[in-house]
Amino acid sequence: MRVSKEQAAKNRERILNAASRLMRERGISGVGVDALAEAAGMTHGSLYSQFGSKERLVEEAVAHAIATNGQDVPKVFPLGDYVSEYLSAAHRDEPGSGCPLAALCCEMPRQSGGVRERFTAGVRGVVALLSGRMESQLKPRQREDKALATLASLVGALVLARAVNDPKLSDDILRATRSRLSG
Amino acid sequence: MRVSKEQAAKNRERILNAASRLMRERGISGVGVDALAEAAGMTHGSLYSQFGSKERLVEEAVAHAIATNGQDVPKVFPLGDYVSEYLSAAHRDEPGSGCPLAALCCEMPRQSGGVRERFTAGVRGVVALLSGRMESQLKPRQREDKALATLASLVGALVLARAVNDPKLSDDILRATRSRLSG
DNA sequence: ATTATCTATAGATCTATAGATAATGC
DNA sequence: ATTATCTATAGATCTATAGATAATGC
Numbered sequence: 001m002r003v004s005k006e007q008a009a010k011n012r013e014r015i016l017n018a019a020s021r022l023m024r025e026r027g028i029s030g031v032g033v034d035a036l037a038e039a040a041g042m043t044h045g046s047l048y049s050q051f052g053s054k055e056r057l058v059e060e061a062v063a064h065a066i067a068t069n070g071q072d073v074p075k076v077f078p079l080g081d082y083v084s085e086y087l088s089a090a091h092r093d094e095p096g097s098g099c100p101l102a103a104l105c106c107e108m109p110r111q112s113g114g115v116r117e118r119f120t121a122g123v124r125g126v127v128a129l130l131s132g133r134m135e136s137q138l139k140p141r142q143r144e145d146k147a148l149a150t151l152a153s154l155v156g157a158l159v160l161a162r163a164v165n166d167p168k169l170s171d172d173i174l175r176a177t178r179s180r181l182s183g
Numbered sequence: 184m185r186v187s188k189e190q191a192a193k194n195r196e197r198i199l200n201a202a203s204r205l206m207r208e209r210g211i212s213g214v215g216v217d218a219l220a221e222a223a224g225m226t227h228g229s230l231y232s233q234f235g236s237k238e239r240l241v242e243e244a245v246a247h248a249i250a251t252n253g254q255d256v257p258k259v260f261p262l263g264d265y266v267s268e269y270l271s272a273a274h275r276d277e278p279g280s281g282c283p284l285a286a287l288c289c290e291m292p293r294q295s296g297g298v299r300e301r302f303t304a305g306v307r308g309v310v311a312l313l314s315g316r317m318e319s320q321l322k323p324r325q326r327e328d329k330a331l332a333t334l335a336s337l338v339g340a341l342v343l344a345r346a347v348n349d350p351k352l353s354d355d356i357l358r359a360t361r362s363r364l365s366g
Numbered sequence: 367a368t369t370a371t372c373t374a375t376a377g378a379t380c381t382a383t384a385g386a387t388a389a390t391g392c
Numbered sequence: 393a394t395t396a397t398c399t400a401t402a403g404a405t406c407t408a409t410a411g412a413t414a415a416t417g418c
Contacts, residue, residue, distance in 0.1 A: 002389040002396045011396085029212055030293060032380055044381085046397045054381065095292070101343070106289030108346035109278070110213060116348040123347055148356050149336065149363035156339020157332070160284070163291035164306055165299040173331050180332035185370045185415040194370085215406055227407085229371045237407065 012050055015040040019057060020065035024103035025096040028058055028111065059114045065100035066122035070129075079133040083181045086154050087174045092161045101126065101151075102158040126151055153177055195233055198223040202240060203248035207286035208279040211241055211294065242297045248283035249305035253312075262316040266364045269337050270357045275344045284309065284334075285341040309334055336360055 003011070018039035022031045033054050037044040051057040085091065086099065095103050101122055108119050130147035131140075138146065157177035161170040186194070201222035205214045216237050220227040234240040268274065269282065278286050284305055291302050313330035314323075321329065340360035344353040 002387085002394085004390065005396090008396060026293065027212070027290065029210070033382085034380075043398055045383090045399070048382065049396065101346075103289075105342045105346040106286075107210065110209065113348065116346070119346060120348040120352065123343065123352065145355075145359040145362065148359035149340070152340035152343055152356060152360045153332065153336045154339065155343055156337065157335035159288045159342065160306065160335055160338055163284075163288040163299070163302060165296065165303040169303065169306065172328075173335060176328035176331035177335045179328065185368085185413085187416065188370090191370060216408085217406075226372055228373075228409090231408065232370065 011040065011042060011046075015042070015047060015050065015057070016061055016064040019061035020068070020100070021096040023058070023061055024065065024098065024100060028104065028107045055112050055115070058111070059118055062100065062104065062115055062122075063118045066118065066125065069098075069100055070125060077133075079130070080182050082133070083154065083178060087157055087178045089171070089174070092158060092170065092174065095162065099155075099158065102155045105155060105159070123151070150181060153181055194223065194225060194229075198225070198230060198233065198240070199244055199247040202244035203251070203283070204279040206241070206244055207248065207281065207283060211287065211290045238295050238298070241294070242301055245283065245287065245298055246301045249301065249308065252281075252283055253308060260316070262313070263365050265316070266337070266361060270340055270361045272354070272357070275341060275353065275357065278345065282338075282341065285338045288338060288342070306334070333364060336364055
């Protein structure tokens with residue numbers, strides 16, 4: 001049964017929302033086309049007529065995750081607030097709605113060029129965001145370098161805090177990195 | 184055809200070597216039992232009689248990767264040398280023989296307790312190693328915090344440098360993090 | 367007799383496609 | 393007439409197991 005163009009566009013949006021969440025939770029290779037279609041309330045056949053292949057869907061879902069994740073960051077914010085939120089227990093425990101860079105980075109080396117392109121654009125976006133928040137007396141080049149190193153700290157602390165089995169060690173990783181970046 | 188106990192132990196070692204390398208290159212869920220057995224020159228049936236399940240093999244392979252990767256770090260070394268090597272282009276481009284923490288961290292949240300236990304032990308090992316290299320005037324607690332934050336920077340920079348598509352951006356991530364950790 | 371290995375195969379899952387269906391939109 | 397969706401299924405791959413084989417080690 002066919003639906004209206006409007007409804008089809010909404011369905012596409014639903015697939016992308018479900019995909020960008022599930023991919024962050026279970027990994028790109030850890031979630032099948034079947035599970036994605038079911039989470040969006042469709043059959044996988046329909047999903048294929050919308051996207052053509054899993055790879056194409058992954059490309060759009062990565063772009064979607066990066067775009068929607070960036071949009072709730074206010075334009076003006078103190079860097080310390082950003083760091084605190086990024087390295088919070090809440091962010092650690094909610095990968096599905098959290099930073100796509102941290103959730104997807106390790107799978108990127110094995111993704112297609114199109115997918116990595118979107119991911120790389122996301123990295124550049126966050127680096128630009130952070131650069132703008134660095135001390136204004138620094139030269140642009142220095143600000144960018146500091147932003148790059150800060151992003152590495154943020155992502156590394158979050159993925160390690162999610163990886164280890166021991167809650168105390170996990171908290172310690174977040175806390176130590178917070179104080180190193182803020183203080 | 185049966186082989187000697189000696190030979191069986193060597194075969195086991197061959198499987199672990201192949202597994203710890205392939206898992207770092209392709210991801211834990213990205214490499215099948217079949218591929219692991221083939222890389223070790225055996226059939227997957229034989230692998231199952233040695234390890235019982237993929238999960239058990241992964242546990243041992245993670246422990247093996249951590250143990251063999253740690254052993255070529257000399258006991259005495261300047262921290263700067265460690266950082267330089269960790270954040271080198273060579274390390275970035277050779278995940279199969281590189282740091283297992285960086286290669287496997289993102290899959291850990293979805294691994295069994297036994298696997299995560301081994302990974303966590305590996306994190307503690309590197310933190311202890313780094314703590315011992317921090318400025319001796321710091322209190323033990325401060326040294327550990329600095330080691331935790333340093334490890335987060337190292338891992339984050341390496342996974343991001345591997346993830347992005349653009350060689351220049353990748354080099355910049357490594358360089359900026361090196362200068363931030365050394366200078 | 368024990369056991370490390372191999373062969374064959376089961377059963378699940380995964381990506382993808384072909385063709386039917388039925389509502390939209392001209 | 394077009395097309396978004398569904399049904400059914402192909403073909404590949406993946407984890408796992410049962411039973412046979414043949415060399416070891418008592």
